[in-house]
Amino acid sequence: MRRRALIDLDAFATNLARALESDSDLILDARADAYGHGIQPIVAAALAAGVGTVRVSPSQSVLPGIRRSALMTVPSKRRLLGAEAYGLDGASPPVMTLIGEIVAVKHVGPDAGVSYGYTYRTAAPTTLALVALGYADGVPRLASNRASVSIGGRPLPLVGRIAMDQFVVDCAEHVPTVGDDAVLFGAGAPSAAEWGEHTERPPLQLTAGIGSRVERVYS
Structure with missing residues (x-):
């Protein structure tokens, strides 16, 4: 299953x-591994774009193919660029788009309980989609019953409790297909800033928490 x-x-x-x-x-x-974006390609791209100095975590102070003089691990009085660079400030183009694969689709009637503890019940007949991303991948459990995702270009509510490996989306009259993408945040989807509000954390912390089994795909 795809986690990208x-x-x-x-x-x-x-x-x-x-x-x-x-x-x-x-x-x-x-x-923090370029706040989840991947330290090696991000530093290389930054230096190519004209950035002279990059602040990294002490554990990442040596990077293959990157000159040591460009890396620093201590604070500086110079301007430190973070959320704006990664498109997490709510104004700049987003750099990361987080996607999970729909692995099951189910039609249910009204008052159907969703996920553990049935913290959400359907108000009418609807279609539920099971998405292969969970808190083990860094999807915060605080997003349960609060955030939305994009499926087929439609913003749809994330419902019920987020589980370790999956969560559920109430698709209403939209009927997705197994194998379709569910976009949590990024290009053409809710923003990481919105997800930050729903999960009570800064967007940089949100992307930094995305787990290692989520494949980073660069373009």
Whole structure:
């Protein structure tokens, strides 16, 4: 089953170029594995875009093919660029798009309980979609019954409790197909900033928590 984080390096370069226009001496914040975006390709793309210095976590102070002089692990008084670079500020193009595969579709009647504890019950006959992403992948459980995802370009509610490996979406009259994508946040979907509000955490913390079994796909 597919669990993917699409990383748009062109959007990342665009965000950096805009920031560099106002401050050519800024430092990119790439701690926490570039906040879940993947340290190696993100640092390489940043240096290629004209960023001179990148702040990394101490455990990542040596990167293959990256000159050591470009990496720093200590605070600086220079501008530290974070959410804006990754498109997590609510204004810049998003760099990460998080996608899970729909692995089951079920038609149910009214008052059907959903997921553990039945914290959600259907109000009318509807279609439920089971998505192969869960809290083990870094989807915060606080998103249960609060956030929405995009299926077929439609924003639809995430319902019931998020489980370790999966969650459920109430699709109403829309009937998806097994194998379709459910987009949690990113391009053409709810923003990471919205998900941050639903899960009571900064967007950088949200993307940094995306687990290692979610494949990063760069373009």
